[in-house]
Amino acid sequence: MDSQSTIRALAALAQEHRLAAFRLLVQAGPEGMAAGAIADALEVPASSMSFHLAQLAHAGLVSQQRRSRSIIYAADYAVMNALMAYLTENCCGGASCASDAACSPIQSAERNVA
Amino acid sequence: MDSQSTIRALAALAQEHRLAAFRLLVQAGPEGMAAGAIADALEVPASSMSFHLAQLAHAGLVSQQRRSRSIIYAADYAVMNALMAYLTENCCGGASCASDAACSPIQSAERNVA
DNA sequence: CCGATATTTCGATGAATATAGAAATATGAG
DNA sequence: CTCATATTTCTATATTCATCGAAATATCGG
Numbered sequence: 044m045d046s047q048s049t050i051r052a053l054a055a056l057a058q059e060h061r062l063a064a065f066r067l068l069v070q071a072g073p074e075g076m077a078a079g080a081i082a083d084a085l086e087v088p089a090s091s092m093s094f095h096l097a098q099l100a101h102a103g104l105v106s107q108q109r110r111s112r113s114i115i116y117a118a119d120y121a122v123m124n125a126l127m128a129y130l131t132e133n134c135c136g137g138a139s140c141a142s143d144a145a146c147s148p149i150q151s152a153e154r155n156v157a
Numbered sequence: 158m159d160s161q162s163t164i165r166a167l168a169a170l171a172q173e174h175r176l177a178a179f180r181l182l183v184q185a186g187p188e189g190m191a192a193g194a195i196a197d198a199l200e201v202p203a204s205s206m207s208f209h210l211a212q213l214a215h216a217g218l219v220s221q222q223r224r225s226r227s228i229i230y231a232a233d234y235a236v237m238n239a240l241m242a243y244l245t246e247n248c249c250g251g252a253s254c255a256s257d258a259a260c261s262p263i264q265s266a267e268r269n270v271a
Numbered sequence: 272c273c274g275a276t277a278t279t280t281c282g283a284t285g286a287a288t289a290t291a292g293a294a295a296t297a298t299g300a301g
Numbered sequence: 302c303t304c305a306t307a308t309t310t311c312t313a314t315a316t317t318c319a320t321c322g323a324a325a326t327a328t329c330g331g
């Protein structure tokens with residue numbers, strides 16, 4: 044994952060309706076959801092939702108697949124995991140930051156925000 | 158972590174110079190770096206970098222601390238981990254998506270992008 | 272083919288964001 | 302107190318983004 048595609052993915056998620064749509068798809072699982080169902084659930088006009096779904100797809104965060112008259116969207120977890128990996132890459136310059144329990148992407152977020 | 162703070166964090170990272178600065182701080186570790194050093198490393202004017210660092214700080218992704226004439230910035234890993242947790246929350250509706258090896262935030266990104 | 276359904280593309284408008292020089296603020300040294 | 306250093310705030314401009322109705326495209330049933 045390079046800088047440009049990372050920015051595209053982050054920008055895609057940094058918007059109210061797109062973040063909501065993505066989370067909805069994450070919860071929907073591999074089955075996915077039709078574009079119309081997503082628009083209905085989030086109470087966003089179809090044309091607006093289409094605009095946002097296109098950006099999520101362009102960023103690779105969701106896949107689209109036509110099924111009859113509907114287009115089914117589904118979350119792609121791999122891209123999001125790649126995102127996280129890119130952000131924490133070469134953490135602490137490779138030094139032993141495990142002592143601080145800071146670099147591990149697995150730990151829960153309990154540290155104080157200074 | 159709620160929707161608004163998540164969007165703020167994602168938007169903060171979705172910009173070339175801010176993403177580069179954050180990654181630089183992640184690699185710098187707990188020691189952090191002075192604002193001027195970051196601006197020099199990324200070849201961005203000081204006033205522009207200050208604008209970007211303020212946004213990262215407002216999103217909680219970095220902390221700032223004055224040390225003599227310098228202001229030292231350091232990455233806060235907890236917020237980023239909280240970010241990832243929020244995105245994958247209630248994945249697959251809680252069903253057994255482990256069979257698909259899709260929901261785990263730990264796995265490496267090797268699945269095909271459909 | 273024709274009508275109904277599902278979704279996308281187009282187009283215009285208003286809002287938010289990035290940029291960088293100049294001026295202002297804060298700290299330390301002599 | 303004064304000068305030098307480090308960073309931020311101010312200000313203006315150019316670019317990008319979100320919105321949503323209307324029209325266009327694609328698919329299915331009869």
